[in-house]
Amino acid sequence: xxxxxxxxxxxxxxxxxxxxxxxxxxxxxxxxxxxxxxxxxxxxxxxxxxxxxxxxxxxxxxxxxxxxxxxxxxxxxxxxxxxxxxxxxxxxxxxxxxxxxxxxxxxxxxxxxxxxxxxxxxxxxxxxxxxxxxxxxxxxxxxxxxxxxxxxxxxxxxxxxxxxxxxxxxxxxxxxxxxxxxxxxxxxxxxxxxxxxxxxxxxxxxxxxxxxxxxxxxxxxxxxxxxxxxxxxxxxxxxxxxxxxxxxxxxxxxxxxxxxxxxxxxxxxxxxxxxxxxxxxxxxxxxxxxxxxxxxxxxxxxxxxxxxxxxxxxxxxxxxxxxxxxxxxxxxxxxxxxxxxxxxxxxxxxxxxxxxxxxxxxxxxxxxxxxxxxxxxxxxxxxxxxxxxxxxxxxxxxxxxxxxxxxxxxxxxxxxxxxxxxxxxxxxxxxxxxxxxxxxxxxxxxxxxxxxxxxxxxxxxxxxxxxxxxxxxxxxxxxxxxxxxxxxxxxxxxxxxxxxxxxxxxxxxxxxxxxxxxxxxxxxxxxxxxxxxxxxxxxxxxxxxxxxxxxxxxxxxxxxxxxxxxxxxxxxxxxxxxxxxxxxxxxxxxxxxxxxxxxxxxxxxxxxxxxxxxxxxxxxxxxxxxxxxxxxxxxx
RNA sequence: GCCGACGUGGCUCAAUUGGCAGAGCAGCUGACUUGUAAUCAGCAGGUUAUCGGUUCAACUCCGAUCGUCGGCUCCA
Numbered sequence: 157x158x159x160x161x162x163x164x165x166x167x168x169x170x171x172x173x174x175x176x177x178x179x180x181x182x183x184x185x186x187x188x189x190x191x192x193x194x195x196x197x198x199x200x201x202x203x204x205x206x207x208x209x210x211x212x213x214x215x216x217x218x219x220x221x222x223x224x225x226x227x228x229x230x231x232x233x234x235x236x237x238x239x240x241x242x243x244x245x246x247x248x249x250x251x252x253x254x255x256x257x258x259x260x261x262x263x264x265x266x267x268x269x270x271x272x273x274x275x276x277x278x279x280x281x282x283x284x285x286x287x288x289x290x291x292x293x294x295x296x297x298x299x300x301x302x303x304x305x306x307x308x309x310x311x312x313x314x315x316x317x318x319x320x321x322x323x324x325x326x327x328x329x330x331x332x333x334x335x336x337x338x339x340x341x342x343x344x345x346x347x348x349x350x351x352x353x354x355x356x357x358x359x360x361x362x363x364x365x366x367x368x369x370x371x372x373x374x375x376x377x378x379x380x381x382x383x384x385x386x387x388x389x390x391x392x393x394x395x396x397x398x399x400x401x402x403x404x405x406x407x408x409x410x411x412x413x414x415x416x417x418x419x420x421x422x423x424x425x426x427x428x429x430x431x432x433x434x435x436x437x438x439x440x441x442x443x444x445x446x447x448x449x450x451x452x453x454x455x456x457x458x459x460x461x462x463x464x465x466x467x468x469x470x471x472x473x474x475x476x477x478x479x480x481x482x483x484x485x486x487x488x489x490x491x492x493x494x495x496x497x498x499x500x501x502x503x504x505x506x507x508x509x510x511x512x513x514x515x516x517x518x519x520x521x522x523x524x525x526x527x528x529x530x531x532x533x534x535x536x537x538x539x540x541x542x543x544x545x546x547x548x549x550x551x552x553x554x555x556x557x558x559x560x561x562x563x564x565x566x567x568x569x570x571x572x573x574x575x576x577x578x579x580x581x582x583x584x585x586x587x588x589x590x591x592x593x594x595x596x597x598x599x600x601x602x603x604x605x606x607x608x609x610x611x612x613x614x615x616x617x618x619x620x621x622x623x624x625x626x627x628x629x630x631x632x633x634x635x636x637x638x639x640x641x642x643x644x645x646x647x648x649x650x651x652x653x654x655x656x657x658x659x660x661x662x663x664x665x666x667x668x669x670x671x672x673x674x675x676x677x678x679x680x681x682x683x684x685x686x687x688x689x690x691x692x693x694x695x696x697x698x699x700x701x702x703x704x705x706x707x708x709x710x711x712x713x714x715x716x717x718x719x720x721x722x723x724x725x726x727x728x729x730x731x732x733x734x735x736x737x738x739x740x741x742x743x744x745x746x747x748x749x750x751x752x753x754x755x756x757x758x759x760x761x762x763x764x765x766x767x768x769x770x771x772x773x774x775x776x777x778x779x780x781x782x783x784x785x786x787x788x789x790x791x792x
Numbered sequence: 793g794c795c796g797a798c799g800u801g802g803c804u805c806a807a808u809u810g811g812c813a814g815a816g817c818a819g820c821u822g823a824c825u826u827g828u829a830a831u832c833a834g835c836a837g838g839u840u841a842u843c844g845g846u847u848c849a850a851c852u853c854c855g856a857u858c859g860u861c862g863g864c865u866c867c868a
Contacts, residue, residue: 267795268796355862356796358794370864413860471868521867524794525867640868706825733825751828755827
């Protein structure tokens with residue numbers, strides 16, 4: 157008999173030799189999927205051959221996300237089993253599959269050391285070798301609780317007690333180990349060939365900092381050793397790209413213990429920053445924005461009015477100034493842009509008003525959550541606030557989506573969308589929120605974005621938002637751009653405009669960011685490009701390298717010509733061998749090196765060496781200049 | 793903030809597990825005048841993150857603080 161685990165967790169037995177089509181016809185709706193473990197030793201290809209277009213039966217393999225989920229989820233059971241064998245007193249919490257592996261949360265006295273990790277890995281390998289079948293069974297609520305109480309698993313008891321009335325309470329068993337689980341799973345532990353425990357961290361029970369902190373063991377596993385090796389290489393690659401490392405090596409930026417959560421921009425890093433800032437400014441001009449700049453320090457009253465004080469005062473920097481007045485370093489720009497808006501009267505004809513601001517804001521991020529440029533306390537936000545009529549909302553959001561798409565394309569970052577809905581601590585009326593959420597949904601639809609995730613209750617307290625995530629070269633995702641619809645602050649600040657009939661109306665406000673923050677964005681592209689920035693962004697675009705100092709005068713005329721044409725060129729006049737100068741320029745990731753000596757001087761040319769390509773031949777200097785200027789203009 | 797790990801010249805890393813803090817790169821000085829990823833020689837550089845403790849003796853063990861990293865929580 158072949159046992160097959162289906163997506164709903166059920167297991168059915170079929171006679172060996174049964175065809176996939178026969179299985180499919182024996183199932184009522186054809187919604188089932190065969191999980192990995194059903195397929196061993198050639199059965200997979202046999203089954204595949206028998207699949208037809210009509211058959212709704214699909215095979216899960218490690219190549220698809222769902223198959224990975226099942227595989228890793230089963231691996232997490234193996235991990236839990238190993239833990240219980242070595243440390244019987246440990247209490248199990250939960251152990252799901254995640255993006256690149258799985259974890260198990262456990263309640264353990266004391267802490268895990270490296271030695272424990274090695275022992276755990278070995279025990280997991282042993283369980284795999286035992287080739288344990290993974291079997292499904294169901295229990296009534298009472299029996300389920302009884303079983304988990306007997307096994308001294310209070311967290312499981314809590315989980316069972318909280319399950320909804322109508323749900324089937326299912327378990328999976330492998331050898332002596334039993335775990336509460338909805339499944340599905342692989343059929344046998346034997347297919348989990350390669351396992352690695354990655355790290356140990358703390359995590360709160362049920363994700364709440366009010367609860368006990370458990371120990372979370374992260375691991376990953378693969379059906380082949382070679383896949384694990386590839387994954388480890390990828391992790392090392394990520395480490396090599398670390399922006400803090402590259403920032404220091406390329407002399408772009410550094411961090412200092414004297415100013416935790418803040419970045420020091422060196423001359424070269426600031427050039428990079430300024431190129432991005434220029435791009436930001438051009439982009440906003442062409443989309444009809446006008447730039448503003450507002451104070452960094454202001455009275456508390458402003459945030460009391462906005463509601464931020466109630467929600468975020470613990471995360472704001474504030475102090476008592478003279479006359480008992482509390483001053484705050486601004487944690488966001490919104491109220492300031494509103495003050496500017498309110499200084500003049502607005503006609504419906506003037507709307508939308510679009511203010512963009514490169515605001516330096518301050519947030520007291522908890523020490524444990526600082527992380528290089530990704531999370532800083534002094535943040536440069538590419539903020540903008542759009543005040544418009546309700547009728548204009550869709551068009552404005554569409555325009556923002558287009559701008560964001562154009563922007564991310566420039567950096568080869570793939571983006572995906574999420575809709576974040578009303579949180580529990582919202583301001584305002586539910587009907588208004590529903591409308592706002594509808595507006596955002598429509599805007600996504602209107603722009604052909606049909607695939608997007610939902611982040612339930614993840615909106616800002618004043619409105620729902622569209623969050624944009626970008627994926628980098630290593631497949632990591634980052635929260636960057638955002639579009640937030642706000643029907644609350646305009647009312648709180650008595651913003652208005654006069655409509656066609658002469659009546660005063662409250663505008664709608666859209667908050668949005670494209671970069672997210674300059675710091676985070678530069679951190680991400682530093683890793684994305686591994687420091688080899690495209691020419692338009694490179695702090696030094698060209699290095700001119702004379703063969704010997706006999707050609708310094710000629711080299712100097714070339715450098716001057718480039719600089720006069722706004723190309724960022726440097727002159728390496730040191731008395732070093734050409735190979736040494738090239739090596740250094742290459743390590744600095746300079747896009748172009750121009751080697752000049754006898755030949756070039758007599759023919760008024762340069763010998764061009766391109767980053768990543770090597771020597772690409774000799775060009776007249778004017779032609780090189782023309783080419784590089786075009787490349788810079790096209791942001792290549 | 794919570795859990796865990798870590799902190800040695802500017803950088804990358806040693807120091808035989810408690811017994812004289814050392815090397816490469818970078819820097820400086822001098823020589824070499826060079827054709828597509830490292831020329832040679834010499835010099836200098838340290839209160840081992842900080843503070844305290846244990847010990848005849850501490851980079852090493854213990855405690856506290858600061859910082860960093862991996863997570864959790866948070867992210868207007």
